[in-house]
Amino acid sequence: MLSNNDGCIVALSSEAKKLGLKRGQPFFKHQEIIRTHSVQVYSSNYSLYQEMSARVMKVLGQFSPKIEIYSIDEAWLELADLAIDDLTEFGRTIKARVLQYTGIPVRVAIASTKCLSKIACELVKDDQQYGDVLDLTAFTSQQLDEALARVAIEDVWGVGPKYACFLRNYGIDTARDLRDADERWIRKYLTVVGARIQAELKGTACLPLEVKRPPRQQIICAKSFGREITGLADLEEAVSTYTARVAEKLREQDSLAGRLSVFLRTNAFDTDSEQYANEFTIDLPHPTAFTPALIRQALAGLRAIYREGYRYKKAGVALSKITPLPVVQTDLFGEVSLYEHYRQARLMAIVDAINRVFGRDTLVFAVQGIARDWRMRQSMLSQRFTTRWDEILTI
């Protein structure tokens, strides 16, 4: 499976791995292998993945009222309150039901803390004998010691590459070493973050489930184009489109943004062409979630960094200084009255509602363009089996 724009390999089956293909490699470098072994190649079909992921998460939700959806393919369930006798059996039931309902194979790793369950996840992935379900709480302390000794410090959840490097210098090479290190030393050099990981490795839960996701502090939309862009007009369309998207996400979490950044760059892989990359950050006169106001600022930023004569491959828009909605400050010069603010909020609510009901991009701002032929390439897209009537499976 390929990334946005069919650029890199982002996911692959074990058969494809055996041919020497690797995650992250540019797709075009492997045309030879792909042709001779008739490897099946697909563009990212996000509509399908999103819908199937939602199904899987809802099935998981049937097993526990407390669930944290961590990513498109990962979730935590709280089992402590459920008084389950045989956790392994429970895990097998979860796996079987997800497979039956969705056809998607999952792994279930059960432990007393988030950190340990991540480790259990790695163990269950690497060892066929578990059959995709592992209850780490059933391990004897000796088994647990052995298992933790096999986990490299870099692979411990929450330990970044910097900390891992630092720890290795002090002879802390594995999860077990970290667990058994001097607590005061860890707190001193790895702060409370390290102390929490250590406690989690010892079996004391310090990282509760985030059942309700905290609002994001930064919202980004950055995509490479389907072709290289030279003209300002196409860039304006793209930047407006990305701005409309981040503004929509901002309103989804009932927030306002106080700062906006625009960036663009040429194709770093194309070493023959001249390279250019730049970024422009604007502090907004007042926090807003009003798309036209954000687009105006984004385009001003774009024009400030645009240079003629380069072949641009990617642009992006980021919102930051995000505040929750109720804190509206009327600014000193009276540019936003409360009336104006309500009027804008209503207009955006209507636009969002129409796009939600009738599909994304039903209503767009004219500056976003119509043809938008710079949009990302998905030339090997599978069908959107579960979200489009004209693309459902035929047998």
Place this chain on the structure above:
Amino acid sequence: MPDDQHVFARVPLLPVPVYAGFPSPGEDYTEPPLNVHDLVVAHPLSTYFIRVSGHSMRGACIHAGDVIAVDRALTASHRKIVVVRVGQNLLLKRVQVQQRKIFLHTDPPELPAIELKQQHDMEIWGVVTYCIQRVR
């Protein structure tokens, strides 16, 4: 610029009509209208829609162009219409249990029946619960 008292004149309208005369006596009994999805999809998490292309199941009144709802949460049994996976292909068949063996037939049974064996690369993919057919 209008002053802030106008804010209240701009509050969204109620989504229901408000009667100037008598309030409707039915107002407290408003229910959402019927939705076909509720009828056809008992298990939203395990139900998939598939379009049928052939006529091999016309005996079950399933014709080319029809859309069937297939529920993977249900267990197949004798006489049920199912979608079977055989290798990479999905097929529409009727289940026939005979002397502890499971056979998969077309309806009418024109093609030779397939015996469902676990060791072969095949499985019941889902059970057909509804057929959505345009009446011509």
